[in-house]
Amino acid sequence: MSDLNMKILVVDDFSTMRRIIKNLLRQIGYANIEEAEDGAQAYSKLKGNGFGFVVSDWNMPNVDGLELLKKIRSDDELKDIPVLMVTAEAEKEKVVTAIQAGVNNYIVKPFTGEVLKEKMDKILEKINS
């Protein structure tokens, strides 16, 4: 079982979506959740705040999910934070780009709490093994 006090950042430009994902995370049992509206805000929140996980939307204004991922991976402090990318259409080439950029997994909208839990557990298991 993963650490339920792990600090999670939910990144999405649509506040309803952030709320839905937060709600799903709470259902799983996570309690320490913060939000960001886009990649730029997410990046500045991540710096020096001890986040353990990022769930990010792909298509956002300013800095999108992929750019955020690249920034995280090229930052010494943040590079090991697992990132789960939320995408609407699993277009293959898009996912390939994300994997090349170092995404830990992706999840296709709409998803249930169980699918989210499964994806997150898998990522965390892999990291801890």
Next chain:
Amino acid sequence: MTDEIDEMEEIIIEFIAEAEESLDKIEPLFVELEQKGEDKDLLNDIFRSMHTIKGAAGFLGFQLIVSVAHSSENIMKKLRDREISLSKELMDVILKSIDMLRLLLEHLKAKDGMEEDIAPLVKELEDALNTAISGTGIAEEPGEPVESGTAATVAENIEPREEPETAGIPESAQNPDAQTGSSPAGQQETAEVAQAAKDNAQKPKETPQNLRVDIERIDKVMDLAGEVVLVRNRLLNISKYFNRNYSVDSQTETLMETVSFLDRVTSDLQIAVMKMRMQPIKKVLSKFPRLVRDISASVNKEVELIIHGEGTEVDKSVIEHIGDPMTHILRNSIDHGLESTEERIAKGKPPKGTVIINIFQKGNQIVIEVSDDGQGIDIEKLKKKAIEKGLLTEEDARKMSDDAATDIIFMPGSSTKEFATELSGRGVGMDVVKTNISLLNGYVEVSTEKDAGTTFKICIPLTLAIIQALMVEVSGAKYAIPLSPIEETRKVSKEEIENITGQNVIVIRDKVCPLFELNILLGNGSNGNNGNEPDHKYIVVIAMGDRRFCIAVDSLLGQEEVVIKTLEGIDTTSSYVLGATITGDGKVVFILDVAGMSRKLFELIKL
């Protein structure tokens, strides 16, 4: 469990509000797109908004919304990726999909459980897309057939609602980031998009922290702030009494200090609460580009809409009530104000007509101007029609100044087929505009010049709940007059009052100004002095737009901040009373409706 249900309920409410906001945002973008040509930033914004609505709706299980948004998004995606170009047909069908989404959101809001038949629209969207694709021929371009095919299959698996014909379209140039090896054109586009993305990244937008609050809670706070103002006013009165009678007591000084502190804090609180209800007027304006597009298309005129000051903040109730009157004025400007393209060319004007909406704050008022560069109002024709309709006598019409004559359009009954065509004259006339605006304690005036155009100017007080008022007294009763339309107060002697054809007037700085006794206006019969005119009267000079008139009262009591409480069961249209308030000494005082007064009085005297 109930917690979870509440949470869901709240999420749904938030979704509806956010989705509506997104639609409000994209609709004008589309019209902008049609004017500016295809702009990739705009296209991407539009695509993203639709995409997000679809995504969230999917989570919440709103399948109808998902389907409509999905079909519409398909078109937007192809537009963004330059696979098809924007045509009037595509635009029309996309706007239809936005209308349908709004309707579906309305059903959700009303919880009426009603379902719309979206199948025809979805079919129409798909047909439009297919037509657009076969029109451009880009779909046949050899891209990466295998790769694209896989992508389409994947998409189909995930989106079971996707129709086979759209799924079969090669999805080349899908995402610029994903384009690794394609045609040179594609590469160039990738570079462009990347540049655009960089440009965007270089201007990170400020992201203020927002909190959605139920409007009822804000209104409650507003109400309570109003009560605090009333209590403060009473306390100020009482403390003055203590200061007068017990000034030697050191506690009195402390009381005065405390009360004056409370006074300042209350004023700040009032402003803070007022600001909480203020929203940018942009919210109302966002539907106008679409509206102008629709109206101008239906009357076959070319119109450019220019909007200034959309960031101006106004009270929420203004946002709610200004839309209809503004819509009506816009219709009127396009339908009657602007000439046909041929006529404009014949007059040597640019073929495209211009309508400018200009919004700004002026003192305690919000000013909204709607101007067109059309033919202006034909005053003689207007007078003639008004006489035919029996709204005016010929003599009245002759005496009437041009300024006063333009106001005929606001008369009830003036809006008939002779005045208005089908479009503007659907049973409601400009008199409704006037009524709606006076409900907001505002007024509207019109200025016009032949062949140069017409301007409608709407003035509305900044806030509706708490106003500065001048307290006056007549026959022993107190009344409050809203301060904003008051130009000045004067003490005049009996000799200064003249009488012209039965109407009392006084001359203020070389201008004749009609004078009315407040007591008579309020239906109290006489002026309360039993024919013994005092040597002096106090008069309050009211300016409503270009109209000025004076109200005579017995005495002026001073300025006070009053909270407007609406009165149940009083006909505010005929009584000249706007509402009531409780003054510092705890008495109920009527607040006078000077806007209504101005309207009525000028109708009577036809100055």
